[in-house]
Amino acid sequence: METRDTELHLKEEARGRYVKEPFHRQYVWGPLIGSGGFGSVFSGQRLSDGQQVAIKEVSNDRVGTWTRLPDEADPVPSEIVLLQRLTEVGGHRGVVRLLDWFQVKGRGFLLVLERPPHSQDMFDFITERGALPEHLARRFLGQIVDTLLFVHAHGVLHRDIKDENIVVDTKTLDVKIIDFGSGAPLKETPYSDFDGTRVYSPPEWILTGSYRAEPLTIWSLGVLLFDMVCGDVPFGSDVDIVRAMPDFPPRLSNGCRSLLRWCLCYEPHLRPSLQQILSHPWVEGGAEEEEEGS
Template sequence: MPRPARRPSAGPPRARPCPARRGSASAVLSPYRLWRRWKSRLLWCWRSIAVFWLGLARALAQPRPRPRPRTKPLPRSAAGPEPPQPGAARQAAARRAGRCPGQKSGSAVPPARVEKPPLEQLYRQGPLLGSGGCGSVYSGTRLADGAPVAIKRVSRERISEWARLRNGALVPLELALLWMVSRPGFRGVVRLLDWFEVPEGFALVMERPQRCQDLWYFLHQRRFLTEPVARGLFRQVLEAVRHCSSRGVLHRDIKAQNVLVDLATGEAKLIDFGCGAILQDTIYTRMSGTPEYSPPEWILFGCYHGQPATIWSLGILLYELVCGHLPFHTKEDIVRGQLVFPPRVSQECQHLIRWCLSMDPTHRPCLEDLFEHSWLQEPCLAQETAEMHP
């Protein structure tokens, strides 16, 4: 009888390599081939980086278009993005475009009269009084009656913000703001008497007292001011700031150099609205003015509200008047907020300054709180001429 076939011994079956395993086994490369592969990948990466930087260099080398000046909306007037066109070309463009938005209502600044003579026929320009980032100011004389004036010339290249008139013309925002706060019944702000569009830009004609000094020069001739004199001048600056706020204007550069003192009458006038803006309830993300007067919220967060920042600058101004120097000189000093007073400064004056220079903007007073402070209720000597001379 035939013997049965022997069964294979039990055990795990032999694993046959699957196609993937066979492929991976066969894909084992020699060191030479691995080096070739990584070399090609590195070359591809370096080529991509070189193409990127070459394209960036070509883009930076090309001349960039000049940014259009920003415009600020004015009460009852329309804003426009285009820069002003010279003379008749702008008027023709306005006629072709028809009525611009906001033309039905009144404008904050009256348009220049076409029949008005040029600047040289109405005013005689004198020597330079001072210059800054916004323009140069010259002494002048009105030829009609010999009245002293100040002529500020603003170059068109220096104008960063514009305002549109109802006839479609664009003027510097400074001109519009100055006209908004210039009222015959209020003497705390320098009045804008006239303005002209000249080939290089604009000329602003303002009033100029006969015998006057800016408050910085007036202060440093005396090293510091007594509290009665400082109280009278500071109260006038507060009146000017309140007037500007009522007209919807934020000055943004309140400092001793921008306060003009009439030596004959003791009157103080707020000048130079080149850093000003339209007053708004929302935050500002652009700072204009003097760094030593910047509030801490601008340094820490890059934004600020108009009224608390104004109160901060008023506190800096009052400290400078009674102490003879600025309280802070660097950003670190401002953020630290440490104040040191000489013994001659009264406790009430120190309290007012510390209140204005509160690190938290919500803890600072408003303008009406300042007027009601006990230190400002005391008598002042700003109107006495004898106190106005060193």
């Protein structure tokens, strides 16, 4: 019913920044493939060349932050602006690419995104396989950190790094970061708003309602790494987050524990930078071992 209803609405006039033809003349609308607080995502296909796409539908009442574009009369979701910024500078293999966007009168916004082949979000990837071996977690973490360095270098902060927002190509084991709906422009001063996921949020947000960009990102990466190597997130409540004392299974290597403790340090200023994660012995040494063995 939802797909049929949506198709009817899409016959209304729609527009996008670079698009003259309405959505329904350029894309075929497919079945629902995911939904959550961010909106709903459907499969789709571009009529001109048959390319498979993902169509993210976001109703106006689910938009957290609005931004004005120079050539648009009405404000648009900040997610569009952030993704457009990353696309305009050439994009990155680790960031989902925004192909198009449309505003549908009385409906909200449609974001047309690339849809990687053989893709599965990391939440499902871990659910099916259980805790990942350290060499695979290392591979994923390295790609994600490299991508975040690009994202931050171009003035964008994701603010919701978690397993559900990482898509894995199950054939190549390459990953992409998706869903910038909680994102914001990067700044050096503290943030006092947060639309990300509570169990991935740092102690300073729980206690003071404030945080800085990189310490937030590093803490979330620590939670994600723990999730990868242990099969679940380390903290289930605000009390656990503030204690910042994860329980490690005995099988974890000392190097992995060392990096996890550093990323999940209670004091924000004592956490590593993104670059320091890449140069940590567990990441750097492991990557060298894998190169030698290939």
